[in-house]
Amino acid sequence: MGLRINDIVPNLELTTDHGTFKFHDWIGDQWAILFSHPKDFTPVCTTEFGAVSQLGAEWAKRGTKVIGLSVDSVEEHGKWKSDIESFASAKAEFPIIADLDLTVSKAFDMLPAEAYLPDGRTAADSASVRSVFIISPDKKVQVIMTYPMSVGRNFAEVLRALDALQATFGQPIATPANWQHGQDVIVALSLNDDQAREKFGEIDVKLPYLRTTKQPS
Incomplete structure:
Protein backbone atom coordinates (compact mmCIF):
# COMPACT_ATOMS: atom_id res chain seq x y z
CA MET A 1 0.00 0.00 0.00
CA GLY A 2 1.41 3.38 -0.98
CA LEU A 3 1.51 6.56 1.06
CA ARG A 4 -1.89 8.24 1.33
CA ILE A 5 -3.36 11.37 2.89
CA ASN A 6 -3.43 11.14 6.71
CA ASP A 7 -0.65 8.53 6.74
CA ILE A 8 2.31 9.32 8.98
CA VAL A 9 5.33 10.01 6.80
CA PRO A 10 8.21 7.51 7.01
CA ASN A 11 10.75 8.52 9.62
CA LEU A 12 13.72 7.88 7.35
CA GLU A 13 17.30 8.88 7.99
CA LEU A 14 18.00 11.51 5.34
CA THR A 15 21.35 12.41 3.85
CA THR A 16 21.30 16.04 2.68
CA ASP A 17 23.60 18.90 1.86
CA HIS A 18 22.79 20.15 5.39
CA GLY A 19 23.90 16.92 7.04
CA THR A 20 22.19 13.67 8.05
CA PHE A 21 19.10 13.56 10.26
CA LYS A 22 15.84 11.71 10.93
CA PHE A 23 12.91 13.17 9.03
CA HIS A 24 10.59 13.45 12.05
CA ASP A 25 13.32 15.16 14.08
CA TRP A 26 13.82 17.69 11.29
CA ILE A 27 10.07 18.42 11.04
CA GLY A 28 9.80 18.93 14.80
CA ASP A 29 6.51 20.63 15.66
CA GLN A 30 6.22 22.63 12.43
CA TRP A 31 4.51 22.23 9.06
CA ALA A 32 6.77 20.84 6.37
CA ILE A 33 6.86 20.56 2.59
CA LEU A 34 8.85 17.96 0.68
CA PHE A 35 9.23 18.73 -3.02
CA SER A 36 11.03 16.18 -5.16
CA HIS A 37 12.85 16.16 -8.48
CA PRO A 38 14.12 13.39 -10.79
CA LYS A 39 17.57 14.86 -11.51
CA ASP A 40 19.89 17.78 -10.79
CA PHE A 41 20.79 20.25 -13.55
CA THR A 42 17.46 19.94 -15.37
CA PRO A 43 15.70 23.06 -16.69
CA VAL A 44 12.18 22.83 -15.24
CA CYS A 45 13.47 21.68 -11.87
CA THR A 46 15.95 24.57 -11.73
CA THR A 47 13.11 27.07 -12.17
CA GLU A 48 11.12 25.27 -9.46
CA PHE A 49 13.95 25.24 -6.93
CA GLY A 50 14.41 28.91 -7.77
CA ALA A 51 10.75 29.63 -7.05
CA VAL A 52 10.99 27.88 -3.68
CA SER A 53 14.10 29.92 -2.86
CA GLN A 54 12.33 33.18 -3.69
CA LEU A 55 9.49 32.26 -1.31
CA GLY A 56 11.74 31.88 1.74
CA ALA A 57 9.98 34.65 3.66
CA GLU A 58 6.56 33.17 2.87
CA TRP A 59 7.49 29.74 4.24
CA ALA A 60 8.89 31.35 7.39
CA LYS A 61 5.75 33.46 7.87
CA ARG A 62 3.70 30.26 7.86
CA GLY A 63 6.01 28.40 10.25
CA THR A 64 6.81 25.89 7.51
CA LYS A 65 10.04 24.09 6.72
CA VAL A 66 10.81 23.10 3.13
CA ILE A 67 13.10 20.32 1.97
CA GLY A 68 13.99 19.28 -1.55
CA LEU A 69 14.81 15.87 -2.92
CA SER A 70 16.70 14.93 -6.05
CA VAL A 71 17.98 11.58 -7.22
CA ASP A 72 21.61 12.67 -7.19
CA SER A 73 24.47 13.07 -4.71
CA VAL A 74 25.12 15.69 -2.04
CA GLU A 75 28.12 16.88 -4.07
CA GLU A 76 25.93 17.39 -7.14
CA HIS A 77 23.33 19.23 -5.05
CA GLY A 78 25.95 21.70 -3.88
CA LYS A 79 27.00 22.48 -7.44
CA TRP A 80 23.39 22.72 -8.63
CA LYS A 81 22.50 25.17 -5.87
CA SER A 82 24.94 27.66 -7.39
CA ASP A 83 22.96 27.54 -10.64
CA ILE A 84 19.65 27.80 -8.78
CA GLU A 85 20.74 30.84 -6.80
CA SER A 86 22.18 32.51 -9.89
CA PHE A 87 18.97 31.94 -11.83
CA ALA A 88 16.60 32.97 -9.01
CA SER A 89 18.68 35.76 -7.45
CA ALA A 90 17.78 34.21 -4.09
CA LYS A 91 19.53 31.98 -1.57
CA ALA A 92 18.50 28.31 -1.58
CA GLU A 93 18.64 27.94 2.19
CA PHE A 94 16.69 24.68 2.44
CA PRO A 95 18.30 21.20 2.51
CA ILE A 96 18.19 18.86 -0.49
CA ILE A 97 17.99 15.12 0.13
CA ALA A 98 20.42 12.90 -1.80
CA ASP A 99 18.40 9.87 -2.89
CA LEU A 100 20.83 7.94 -5.07
CA ASP A 101 19.55 4.58 -3.81
CA LEU A 102 15.90 5.69 -4.29
CA THR A 103 15.00 4.80 -0.69
CA VAL A 104 13.03 7.99 -0.08
CA SER A 105 11.40 8.01 -3.52
CA LYS A 106 10.16 4.45 -3.00
CA ALA A 107 9.04 5.02 0.61
CA PHE A 108 6.95 7.99 -0.57
CA ASP A 109 5.43 5.86 -3.35
CA MET A 110 6.94 7.94 -6.15
CA LEU A 111 8.71 4.93 -7.70
CA PRO A 112 7.94 1.19 -7.72
CA ALA A 113 9.96 -1.11 -5.47
CA GLU A 114 11.85 -2.57 -8.43
CA ALA A 115 12.99 0.81 -9.79
CA TYR A 116 16.73 1.41 -10.22
CA LEU A 117 18.99 4.00 -11.81
CA PRO A 118 20.54 2.68 -15.03
CA ASP A 119 23.93 3.79 -16.30
CA GLY A 120 23.70 6.95 -18.34
CA ARG A 121 20.25 7.64 -16.97
CA THR A 122 18.21 10.72 -17.79
CA ALA A 123 15.50 12.45 -15.77
CA ALA A 124 12.96 10.31 -17.64
CA ASP A 125 14.17 7.25 -15.71
CA SER A 126 12.82 8.77 -12.48
CA ALA A 127 10.18 11.03 -14.00
CA SER A 128 7.52 10.27 -11.39
CA VAL A 129 9.73 11.84 -8.73
CA ARG A 130 8.01 15.18 -9.34
CA SER A 131 5.78 15.42 -6.32
CA VAL A 132 4.91 17.81 -3.50
CA PHE A 133 3.96 16.57 -0.04
CA ILE A 134 2.54 18.97 2.55
CA ILE A 135 2.97 17.52 6.04
CA SER A 136 1.27 18.71 9.24
CA PRO A 137 3.03 19.02 12.62
CA ASP A 138 1.65 15.60 13.64
CA LYS A 139 3.81 14.16 10.82
CA LYS A 140 0.82 13.24 8.64
CA VAL A 141 0.54 13.78 4.89
CA GLN A 142 -2.13 16.38 4.15
CA VAL A 143 -1.65 17.06 0.41
CA ILE A 144 0.03 15.15 -2.41
CA MET A 145 0.56 16.80 -5.80
CA THR A 146 2.33 15.04 -8.69
CA TYR A 147 3.29 16.68 -11.97
CA PRO A 148 4.58 15.43 -15.34
CA MET A 149 7.99 16.38 -16.67
CA SER A 150 6.64 19.05 -19.01
CA VAL A 151 4.65 21.07 -16.46
CA GLY A 152 6.39 23.33 -13.98
CA ARG A 153 4.80 23.38 -10.55
CA ASN A 154 2.73 26.36 -9.42
CA PHE A 155 4.11 27.26 -6.02
CA ALA A 156 1.44 29.92 -5.59
CA GLU A 157 -0.98 26.98 -5.46
CA VAL A 158 1.26 25.19 -2.96
CA LEU A 159 1.12 28.30 -0.76
CA ARG A 160 -2.66 28.53 -1.21
CA ALA A 161 -3.10 24.88 -0.23
CA LEU A 162 -0.86 25.41 2.80
CA ASP A 163 -2.93 28.43 3.86
CA ALA A 164 -6.12 26.40 3.51
CA LEU A 165 -4.68 23.53 5.53
CA GLN A 166 -3.51 25.83 8.30
CA ALA A 167 -6.88 27.63 8.38
CA THR A 168 -8.89 24.41 8.65
CA PHE A 169 -6.53 22.18 10.66
CA GLY A 170 -8.44 20.82 13.66
CA GLN A 171 -11.40 23.13 12.93
CA PRO A 172 -14.94 22.18 11.76
Whole structure:
Protein backbone atom coordinates (compact mmCIF):
# COMPACT_ATOMS: atom_id res chain seq x y z
CA MET A 1 0.00 0.00 0.00
CA GLY A 2 1.41 3.38 -0.98
CA LEU A 3 1.51 6.56 1.06
CA ARG A 4 -1.89 8.24 1.33
CA ILE A 5 -3.36 11.37 2.89
CA ASN A 6 -3.43 11.14 6.71
CA ASP A 7 -0.65 8.53 6.74
CA ILE A 8 2.31 9.32 8.98
CA VAL A 9 5.33 10.01 6.80
CA PRO A 10 8.21 7.51 7.01
CA ASN A 11 10.75 8.52 9.62
CA LEU A 12 13.72 7.88 7.35
CA GLU A 13 17.30 8.88 7.99
CA LEU A 14 18.00 11.51 5.34
CA THR A 15 21.35 12.41 3.85
CA THR A 16 21.30 16.04 2.68
CA ASP A 17 23.60 18.90 1.86
CA HIS A 18 22.79 20.15 5.39
CA GLY A 19 23.90 16.92 7.04
CA THR A 20 22.19 13.67 8.05
CA PHE A 21 19.10 13.56 10.26
CA LYS A 22 15.84 11.71 10.93
CA PHE A 23 12.91 13.17 9.03
CA HIS A 24 10.59 13.45 12.05
CA ASP A 25 13.32 15.16 14.08
CA TRP A 26 13.82 17.69 11.29
CA ILE A 27 10.07 18.42 11.04
CA GLY A 28 9.80 18.93 14.80
CA ASP A 29 6.51 20.63 15.66
CA GLN A 30 6.22 22.63 12.43
CA TRP A 31 4.51 22.23 9.06
CA ALA A 32 6.77 20.84 6.37
CA ILE A 33 6.86 20.56 2.59
CA LEU A 34 8.85 17.96 0.68
CA PHE A 35 9.23 18.73 -3.02
CA SER A 36 11.03 16.18 -5.16
CA HIS A 37 12.85 16.16 -8.48
CA PRO A 38 14.12 13.39 -10.79
CA LYS A 39 17.57 14.86 -11.51
CA ASP A 40 19.89 17.78 -10.79
CA PHE A 41 20.79 20.25 -13.55
CA THR A 42 17.46 19.94 -15.37
CA PRO A 43 15.70 23.06 -16.69
CA VAL A 44 12.18 22.83 -15.24
CA CYS A 45 13.47 21.68 -11.87
CA THR A 46 15.95 24.57 -11.73
CA THR A 47 13.11 27.07 -12.17
CA GLU A 48 11.12 25.27 -9.46
CA PHE A 49 13.95 25.24 -6.93
CA GLY A 50 14.41 28.91 -7.77
CA ALA A 51 10.75 29.63 -7.05
CA VAL A 52 10.99 27.88 -3.68
CA SER A 53 14.10 29.92 -2.86
CA GLN A 54 12.33 33.18 -3.69
CA LEU A 55 9.49 32.26 -1.31
CA GLY A 56 11.74 31.88 1.74
CA ALA A 57 9.98 34.65 3.66
CA GLU A 58 6.56 33.17 2.87
CA TRP A 59 7.49 29.74 4.24
CA ALA A 60 8.89 31.35 7.39
CA LYS A 61 5.75 33.46 7.87
CA ARG A 62 3.70 30.26 7.86
CA GLY A 63 6.01 28.40 10.25
CA THR A 64 6.81 25.89 7.51
CA LYS A 65 10.04 24.09 6.72
CA VAL A 66 10.81 23.10 3.13
CA ILE A 67 13.10 20.32 1.97
CA GLY A 68 13.99 19.28 -1.55
CA LEU A 69 14.81 15.87 -2.92
CA SER A 70 16.70 14.93 -6.05
CA VAL A 71 17.98 11.58 -7.22
CA ASP A 72 21.61 12.67 -7.19
CA SER A 73 24.47 13.07 -4.71
CA VAL A 74 25.12 15.69 -2.04
CA GLU A 75 28.12 16.88 -4.07
CA GLU A 76 25.93 17.39 -7.14
CA HIS A 77 23.33 19.23 -5.05
CA GLY A 78 25.95 21.70 -3.88
CA LYS A 79 27.00 22.48 -7.44
CA TRP A 80 23.39 22.72 -8.63
CA LYS A 81 22.50 25.17 -5.87
CA SER A 82 24.94 27.66 -7.39
CA ASP A 83 22.96 27.54 -10.64
CA ILE A 84 19.65 27.80 -8.78
CA GLU A 85 20.74 30.84 -6.80
CA SER A 86 22.18 32.51 -9.89
CA PHE A 87 18.97 31.94 -11.83
CA ALA A 88 16.60 32.97 -9.01
CA SER A 89 18.68 35.76 -7.45
CA ALA A 90 17.78 34.21 -4.09
CA LYS A 91 19.53 31.98 -1.57
CA ALA A 92 18.50 28.31 -1.58
CA GLU A 93 18.64 27.94 2.19
CA PHE A 94 16.69 24.68 2.44
CA PRO A 95 18.30 21.20 2.51
CA ILE A 96 18.19 18.86 -0.49
CA ILE A 97 17.99 15.12 0.13
CA ALA A 98 20.42 12.90 -1.80
CA ASP A 99 18.40 9.87 -2.89
CA LEU A 100 20.83 7.94 -5.07
CA ASP A 101 19.55 4.58 -3.81
CA LEU A 102 15.90 5.69 -4.29
CA THR A 103 15.00 4.80 -0.69
CA VAL A 104 13.03 7.99 -0.08
CA SER A 105 11.40 8.01 -3.52
CA LYS A 106 10.16 4.45 -3.00
CA ALA A 107 9.04 5.02 0.61
CA PHE A 108 6.95 7.99 -0.57
CA ASP A 109 5.43 5.86 -3.35
CA MET A 110 6.94 7.94 -6.15
CA LEU A 111 8.71 4.93 -7.70
CA PRO A 112 7.94 1.19 -7.72
CA ALA A 113 9.96 -1.11 -5.47
CA GLU A 114 11.85 -2.57 -8.43
CA ALA A 115 12.99 0.81 -9.79
CA TYR A 116 16.73 1.41 -10.22
CA LEU A 117 18.99 4.00 -11.81
CA PRO A 118 20.54 2.68 -15.03
CA ASP A 119 23.93 3.79 -16.30
CA GLY A 120 23.70 6.95 -18.34
CA ARG A 121 20.25 7.64 -16.97
CA THR A 122 18.21 10.72 -17.79
CA ALA A 123 15.50 12.45 -15.77
CA ALA A 124 12.96 10.31 -17.64
CA ASP A 125 14.17 7.25 -15.71
CA SER A 126 12.82 8.77 -12.48
CA ALA A 127 10.18 11.03 -14.00
CA SER A 128 7.52 10.27 -11.39
CA VAL A 129 9.73 11.84 -8.73
CA ARG A 130 8.01 15.18 -9.34
CA SER A 131 5.78 15.42 -6.32
CA VAL A 132 4.91 17.81 -3.50
CA PHE A 133 3.96 16.57 -0.04
CA ILE A 134 2.54 18.97 2.55
CA ILE A 135 2.97 17.52 6.04
CA SER A 136 1.27 18.71 9.24
CA PRO A 137 3.03 19.02 12.62
CA ASP A 138 1.65 15.60 13.64
CA LYS A 139 3.81 14.16 10.82
CA LYS A 140 0.82 13.24 8.64
CA VAL A 141 0.54 13.78 4.89
CA GLN A 142 -2.13 16.38 4.15
CA VAL A 143 -1.65 17.06 0.41
CA ILE A 144 0.03 15.15 -2.41
CA MET A 145 0.56 16.80 -5.80
CA THR A 146 2.33 15.04 -8.69
CA TYR A 147 3.29 16.68 -11.97
CA PRO A 148 4.58 15.43 -15.34
CA MET A 149 7.99 16.38 -16.67
CA SER A 150 6.64 19.05 -19.01
CA VAL A 151 4.65 21.07 -16.46
CA GLY A 152 6.39 23.33 -13.98
CA ARG A 153 4.80 23.38 -10.55
CA ASN A 154 2.73 26.36 -9.42
CA PHE A 155 4.11 27.26 -6.02
CA ALA A 156 1.44 29.92 -5.59
CA GLU A 157 -0.98 26.98 -5.46
CA VAL A 158 1.26 25.19 -2.96
CA LEU A 159 1.12 28.30 -0.76
CA ARG A 160 -2.66 28.53 -1.21
CA ALA A 161 -3.10 24.88 -0.23
CA LEU A 162 -0.86 25.41 2.80
CA ASP A 163 -2.93 28.43 3.86
CA ALA A 164 -6.12 26.40 3.51
CA LEU A 165 -4.68 23.53 5.53
CA GLN A 166 -3.51 25.83 8.30
CA ALA A 167 -6.88 27.63 8.38
CA THR A 168 -8.89 24.41 8.65
CA PHE A 169 -6.53 22.18 10.66
CA GLY A 170 -8.44 20.82 13.66
CA GLN A 171 -11.40 23.13 12.93
CA PRO A 172 -14.94 22.18 11.76
CA ILE A 173 -14.54 24.18 8.55
CA ALA A 174 -13.44 23.67 4.95
CA THR A 175 -12.46 25.98 2.11
CA PRO A 176 -14.43 26.42 -1.14
CA ALA A 177 -13.09 26.30 -4.68
CA ASN A 178 -10.42 28.90 -5.45
CA TRP A 179 -10.32 30.04 -1.81
CA GLN A 180 -7.69 32.58 -0.79
CA HIS A 181 -6.55 33.50 2.70
CA GLY A 182 -9.04 35.88 4.36
CA GLN A 183 -12.08 34.80 2.35
CA ASP A 184 -15.14 33.09 3.82
CA VAL A 185 -14.93 29.42 4.73
CA ILE A 186 -17.50 26.61 4.70
CA VAL A 187 -19.05 25.38 7.95
CA ALA A 188 -18.71 21.61 8.41
CA LEU A 189 -21.87 19.51 8.27
CA SER A 190 -20.99 18.12 11.70
CA LEU A 191 -22.43 21.35 13.17
CA ASN A 192 -26.10 22.29 12.95
CA ASP A 193 -27.04 25.93 12.39
CA ASP A 194 -27.34 26.75 16.09
CA GLN A 195 -24.00 25.12 16.89
CA ALA A 196 -22.38 26.94 13.98
CA ARG A 197 -23.68 30.31 15.15
CA GLU A 198 -22.54 29.59 18.70
CA LYS A 199 -19.04 28.79 17.49
CA PHE A 200 -18.57 31.26 14.63
CA GLY A 201 -21.21 33.96 15.08
CA GLU A 202 -22.95 34.93 11.86
CA ILE A 203 -23.34 32.29 9.17
CA ASP A 204 -24.63 32.62 5.60
CA VAL A 205 -26.96 29.73 4.69
CA LYS A 206 -26.64 29.48 0.91
CA LEU A 207 -28.10 25.95 0.77
CA PRO A 208 -29.13 23.64 3.61
CA TYR A 209 -25.80 21.85 3.21
CA LEU A 210 -23.69 24.88 2.19
CA ARG A 211 -23.14 27.46 4.89
CA THR A 212 -20.30 29.96 5.03
CA THR A 213 -18.78 32.14 7.69
CA LYS A 214 -15.83 34.51 8.11
CA GLN A 215 -12.46 32.84 8.31
CA PRO A 216 -11.67 32.42 12.01
CA SER A 217 -8.69 34.43 13.16
